[in-house]
Amino acid sequence: MVQPTTSPRQNTVRQPTADRTRQTVPRPGRDNGAAGKLRDKGPSLDWGAALDRWFSDQRSTLTLGVLLMLVAVGLFAAFISYLTTGQADQSVVGSAFSQPLAESGQETRNWAGLVGAFIAHVFVFRWFGVGALTLPIIMFLAGYKLALRRELLPLSRATTGLLFLAVWSSLLLGYIVLVTDSAETSSVWCGGIGYEFNVSLYSLFGWGNLAFIAFIFFFFVIYFFDVRNIKIPSLSIPDFSGSTGPGSSKRPDATLQSYEESELEDEDEVLVDKAPAPVSNEFVADEPDEEPVVATKPPEPEPFTESTAPETPAPVQEAMPKPTGVTLTIKNRESVTDEVGADQGELSATPSPTFEPDPFQEDDLVALHGLYDPTLDLPQYQYPVNELLTDYQNNRKAQVSEDELTANKEKIESTLRNFGIEIDSIQASIGPTVTLYEIVPAKGVRISKIKSLEDDIALNLSALGIRIIAPMPGMGTIGIEVPNKNREMVSMRSVIMSDVFSSSKFDLPIVLGKTISNEIYVADLAKMPHLLMAGATGQGKSVGLNVLLTSLIYKKHPSQLKLVLVDPKKVELTLFNKLERHFLAKLPDAEEPIITDTKKVVNTLNSLCIEMDNRYNLLKDAGCRNLKEYNAKFVKRRLNPDKGHRFLPYIVLIIDELADLMMTAGKEVEQPIARLAQLARAIGIHLVVATQRPSVNVITGLIKANFPARLSFKVTSKIDSRTILDAGGAEQLVGMGDMLLSSNSDIIRLQCPFVDTNEIEDLCDFVGNQRGYDDAYVLPEFVGDDGGQSDDKDIDLDNRDPMFDEAARLIVIHQQGSTSLIQRKLKLGYNRAGRLIDQLEAAKIVGSFEGSKARDVLVQDLQMLEEILKRLKGE
Numbered sequence: 001m002v003q004p005t006t007s008p009r010q011n012t013v014r015q016p017t018a019d020r021t022r023q024t025v026p027r028p029g030r031d032n033g034a035a036g037k038l039r040d041k042g043p044s045l046d047w048g049a050a051l052d053r054w055f056s057d058q059r060s061t062l063t064l065g066v067l068l069m070l071v072a073v074g075l076f077a078a079f080i081s082y083l084t085t086g087q088a089d090q091s092v093v094g095s096a097f098s099q100p101l102a103e104s105g106q107e108t109r110n111w112a113g114l115v116g117a118f119i120a121h122v123f124v125f126r127w128f129g130v131g132a133l134t135l136p137i138i139m140f141l142a143g144y145k146l147a148l149r150r151e152l153l154p155l156s157r158a159t160t161g162l163l164f165l166a167v168w169s170s171l172l173l174g175y176i177v178l179v180t181d182s183a184e185t186s187s188v189w190c191g192g193i194g195y196e197f198n199v200s201l202y203s204l205f206g207w208g209n210l211a212f213i214a215f216i217f218f219f220f221v222i223y224f225f226d227v228r229n230i231k232i233p234s235l236s237i238p239d240f241s242g243s244t245g246p247g248s249s250k251r252p253d254a255t256l257q258s259y260e261e262s263e264l265e266d267e268d269e270v271l272v273d274k275a276p277a278p279v280s281n282e283f284v285a286d287e288p289d290e291e292p293v294v295a296t297k298p299p300e301p302e303p304f305t306e307s308t309a310p311e312t313p314a315p316v317q318e319a320m321p322k323p324t325g326v327t328l329t330i331k332n333r334e335s336v337t338d339e340v341g342a343d344q345g346e347l348s349a350t351p352s353p354t355f356e357p358d359p360f361q362e363d364d365l366v367a368l369h370g371l372y373d374p375t376l377d378l379p380q381y382q383y384p385v386n387e388l389l390t391d392y393q394n395n396r397k398a399q400v401s402e403d404e405l406t407a408n409k410e411k412i413e414s415t416l417r418n419f420g421i422e423i424d425s426i427q428a429s430i431g432p433t434v435t436l437y438e439i440v441p442a443k444g445v446r447i448s449k450i451k452s453l454e455d456d457i458a459l460n461l462s463a464l465g466i467r468i469i470a471p472m473p474g475m476g477t478i479g480i481e482v483p484n485k486n487r488e489m490v491s492m493r494s495v496i497m498s499d500v501f502s503s504s505k506f507d508l509p510i511v512l513g514k515t516i517s518n519e520i521y522v523a524d525l526a527k528m529p530h531l532l533m534a535g536a537t538g539q540g541k542s543v544g545l546n547v548l549l550t551s552l553i554y555k556k557h558p559s560q561l562k563l564v565l566v567d568p569k570k571v572e573l574t575l576f577n578k579l580e581r582h583f584l585a586k587l588p589d590a591e592e593p594i595i596t597d598t599k600k601v602v603n604t605l606n607s608l609c610i611e612m613d614n615r616y617n618l619l620k621d622a623g624c625r626n627l628k629e630y631n632a633k634f635v636k637r638r639l640n641p642d643k644g645h646r647f648l649p650y651i652v653l654i655i656d657e658l659a660d661l662m663m664t665a666g667k668e669v670e671q672p673i674a675r676l677a678q679l680a681r682a683i684g685i686h687l688v689v690a691t692q693r694p695s696v697n698v699i700t701g702l703i704k705a706n707f708p709a710r711l712s713f714k715v716t717s718k719i720d721s722r723t724i725l726d727a728g729g730a731e732q733l734v735g736m737g738d739m740l741l742s743s744n745s746d747i748i749r750l751q752c753p754f755v756d757t758n759e760i761e762d763l764c765d766f767v768g769n770q771r772g773y774d775d776a777y778v779l780p781e782f783v784g785d786d787g788g789q790s791d792d793k794d795i796d797l798d799n800r801d802p803m804f805d806e807a808a809r810l811i812v813i814h815q816q817g818s819t820s821l822i823q824r825k826l827k828l829g830y831n832r833a834g835r836l837i838d839q840l841e842a843a844k845i846v847g848s849f850e851g852s853k854a855r856d857v858l859v860q861d862l863q864m865l866e867e868i869l870k871r872l873k874g875e
């Protein structure tokens with residue numbers, strides 16, 4: 001969990017046990033580090049790497065591609081030529097090795113000379129006949145892909161089809177040549193394979209050969225076009241573009257169409273939906289009539305509520321990578337490797353049947369569109385720059401003079417001696433806030449004795465905040481922490497700019513400050529997986545929360561992270577309001593993205609539980625154990641958005657002041673918090689809960705048990721310290737961001753970085769002023785026991801939305817009562833689409849809201865609908 005900086009005392013920061021275990025336990029089916037290292041040493045990898053490098057150099061692929069295309073054209077010419085001149089050339093080819101080559105060359109009539117005649121003789125005459133023409137075509141397609149890094153036709157699929165055609169046409173023509181007894185003149189058309197095949201079997205089966213050849217064709221078509229899912233009439237047109245429907249086009253996205261259609265075949269009405277193709281923003285160059293993609297305009301964001309999930313746009317619908325495509329793909333590949341490489345919590349659910357698209361098509365999708373890149377939602381988004389944070393001039397190292405050190409050492413020694421404790425040695429290391437004196441006691445000294453003298457030593461050193469660590473975990477020493485007279489302020493800017501943070505590959509990196517040995521401590525919230533924070537008023541809790549949020553905002557793209565901010569004190573988190581359209585999530589009907597009202601907090605927590613359940617269902621359907629695996633699969637376009645799959649951002653819930661909530665809502669907040677804390681780690685929902693009052697009726701056993709990572713600023717009593725950390729010590733901290741972090745039973749003292757409100761303001765302005773989503777990320781609707789939000793749905797049908805009729809027709813045509821369908825097709829924001837669906841419900845066109853399912857459509861056809869619309873208009 002820790003990324004240590006280089007420091008002489010590096011070994012003092014211990015890796016949490018869970019992480020250590022994780023490194024040593026190999027995971028089935030995964031590439032583990034050890035295996036990687038072994039391979040690294042093998043010489044074969046160097047060749048592989050060299051080859052990879054060669055292929056990733058565009059000059060190499062361009063050269064090879066063009067060469068392949070030229071050879072393909074030459075071969076094509078040679079084969080065509082052989083079909084007419086072959087017979088004459090046969091003797092030349094036959095005698096090529098018995099007479100001088102130059103002479104034979106002159107005699108050949110093949111357009112591609114003796115070499116052409118020779119190759120054509122093998123491929124056309126000996127093997128495939130006219131079917132051999134498919135081979136240069138395959139070669140040309142491969143060359144084209146290499147040279148231009150795009151496909152004329154999906155390569156793998158076209159290769160399969162063309163190879164089949166080569167063999168099969170040879171068989172069929174062989175049969176014809178045999179039964180017409182025209183081998184003398186026409187055997188060049190069928191080639192040796194087809195002719196020999198038919199000769200061997202004809203005496204046994206007679207015309208049965210033809211039936212067998214026809215059956216082979218049928219068999220191939222069944223598998224190649226996956227006949228389960230396509231309409232039979234389209235089979236008559238073998239189209240290697242991969243498109244199978246009657247309306248198949250030569251567009252390069254034909255594969256995509258086939259992908260979508262094959263998945264949706266069973267639902268005719270959905271196919272209707274697909275006909276006008278929601279592929280509105282792709283392949284602009286080919287389809288100028290379609291809605292153009294403006295490079296600067298991000299695609300319409302989809303608020304991902306469960307009810308909208310089935311309508312989430314296919315990842316394949318994102319703008320086709322333009323000339324930058326290569327870069328994007330490479331970037332994505334890296335990010336996927338990163339993602340798959342690390343590990344996370346696991347989901348024990350048994351994977352249910354998974355959507356496994358045809359591997360050809362899946363390859364084709366990635367080949368055509370590249371990996372799915374969620375950040376293309378906001379392609380122009382700029383990560384915050386370091387200059388937004390203040391460079392505190394006085395941010396010097398802690399000044400502890402030699403005199404101060406020696407004086408403290410002597411005092412410690414003499415104090416201990418006064419109590420009859422002898423020591424072997426004493427060593428000091430200066431931290432930002434405190435200096436640690438490490439003592440090696442003389443043999444026979446009882447550690448508990450030193451610990452019991454804590455107060456006396458503190459008195460003698462006349463310093464506040466002495467903390468005695470006896471023994472120092474993992475070392476045979478005793479630590480005494482003495483606060484520095486002049487402490488160092490750890491600025492946010494310095495930690496954000498540090499290598500350890502900026503190069504951190506954690507999923508949710510949060511920089512918590514500096515350790516006693518001046519190492520910058522970065523933790524991964526995703527692995528914590530939740531954090532409980534306590535601290536008396538004025539000790540740095542709000543600054544701590546700001547630090548945590550700042551870390552996340554600096555590292556994550558808005559498409560990868562959503563924040564749910566709960567602030568019953570109403571003032572602490574207001575600044576983050578500006579991030580509404582980038583990082584914040586809220587309930588569908590919420591006006592403000594930052595939740596301050598207790599009732600709304602309860603609804604939000606329950607809504608997050610629904611989101612959690614929805615995510616578990618998605619993961620189960622995808623056969624993934626955690627969010628990372630799921631997103632990695634989605635990025636590789638292996639999950640079908642039409643089945644509700646979507647890229648899932650991390651959600652971080654921050655509650656600033658749990659005490660208020662527990663006082664007013666008690667169990668109503670405790671239970672969903674405990675449930676989320678218990679179950680939400682695998683699906684990427686993480687909680688940070690802060691409180692001023694770490695008493696047992698606020699941090700109840702239920703909550704505490706589910707928050708293994710706890711952070712305490714200075715608290716007022718030892719009891720409070722015990723409540724939060726299960727150990728004393730937090731009452732002796734010195735304030736101003738001095739804190740103790742307890743995770744996996746280790747306690748570490750840290751100095752929290754400082755970030756001021758005006759820095760947060762600048763940061764939020766920087767992000768908030770950029771183009772964002774249309775709205776905050778919408779959480780699933782939650783209707784409480786009292787009917788929740790339904791009471792404010794007094795719908796006045798005389799005051800219908802101008803788009804009402806259009807929305808109604810859309811819903812009836814698609815027979816799908818979904819807000820996001822309206823949003824997407826009519827290009828409306830979520831709120832307006834939500835109002836429309838309420839009006840449609842009031843007009844009894846759609847049924848009532850049923851949790852995560854789409855609403856029922858109560859009107860069967862357009863005719864009925866027109867009647868209803870007329871009635872509404874009073875006609």
Ligand SMILES: Nc1ncnc2c1ncn2[C@@H]1O[C@H](COP(=O)(O)OP(=O)(O)OP(=O)(O)O)[C@@H](O)[C@H]1O
Nearest residue numbers: 536537538539540541542543544736737752753754
């Ligand atoms: N990491 C830090 N480094 C230096 N000074 C700090 C740090 N954190 C807090 N302080 C100082 O302590 C003051 C109070 O901090 P903060 O507002 O975070 O306290 P708090 O615990 O949130 O209080 P409350 O609960 O009343 O809101 C800050 O204004 C700042 O001067």
